[in-house]
Amino acid sequence: MQWYVRHQWQIDLLILGRFGMIGKTIVRGWQLGKTMPAIRRVFLFDAIAIVLVQTSCLTVAVLTHHLWRYLVFWLILERVIGVLIQARDHLEHYGMWSQAAGHQLTQLYSSRNLAMHPMVAWLVGGLNYHSVHHAFPSIPFNRLPEAFIRVETVLQQHHLPALTVGCGYVEETRRLSAQPSVIEVDPSNHLTGRYSILNL
Structure with missing residues (x-):
């Protein structure tokens, strides 16, 4: 394994x-x-x-x-x-699974957003704002950047962690492929109370 x-x-x-x-x-x-x-x-x-x-x-x-x-x-x-x-x-x-208090928070914290040039973001259908897409799949792709900002504002107002944002496809591929991880149970996890990411 x-x-x-x-x-x-x-x-x-x-x-x-x-x-x-x-x-x-x-x-x-x-x-x-x-x-x-x-x-x-x-x-x-x-x-x-x-x-x-x-x-x-x-x-x-x-x-x-x-x-x-x-x-x-x-x-x-x-x-x-x-x-x-x-x-x-x-x-x-990869390595993002977590279970938060509620469906939408679980979706927001279980996937990674990627910062990239607007043209590249357009080519991938705006799905670089992937956690927002997971939590609110009915939002059109061209409104996802705005939705991302609004979600971040709401999270900050409720003193919740910010969403994960990677540094684009190339940089994240290099970083994640060099840092394999597995998800295990961890009751002390402050966000989920159930899972944590362990680097191998």
Whole structure:
């Protein structure tokens, strides 16, 4: 387990890639399906649609003698998208899990915000204000910067810790990949009363 934690970035980004994200999503969705049966029905419909579409594409590729191009295309797409999505997921959530007093506070303190140039923020849909997006998912992406400032003001008024803000994608990737961590129970944690981040 500790070996995986120490090498989690390399394994998830470069080996598991998009398949790892899909697998994790399926497992979590299936678990939620125990309490929300509608999720499993949606999963079933999605699976049927994916199989039908991919079977059609594969059939066309075989009939037109472009099977290798089709396979190489999906391999490249899976690798590139996998690295990007896994990197974002790690940067926004890695080592951040905490359980606070209430759903919104839990969401605010369980993900990381990233400071970046406005153009880059626009390219990622404003989701660099990720904790605000988690706590208030209905806020449009272009209003997230304003919402972030307002949330910080409210937290300060109630003497609560400020939200975590990282120094952009490159710097945070360098910092987090060099500092593996695992979450363990810690009753003395002042915010959650349950969890703390231990560096390995």
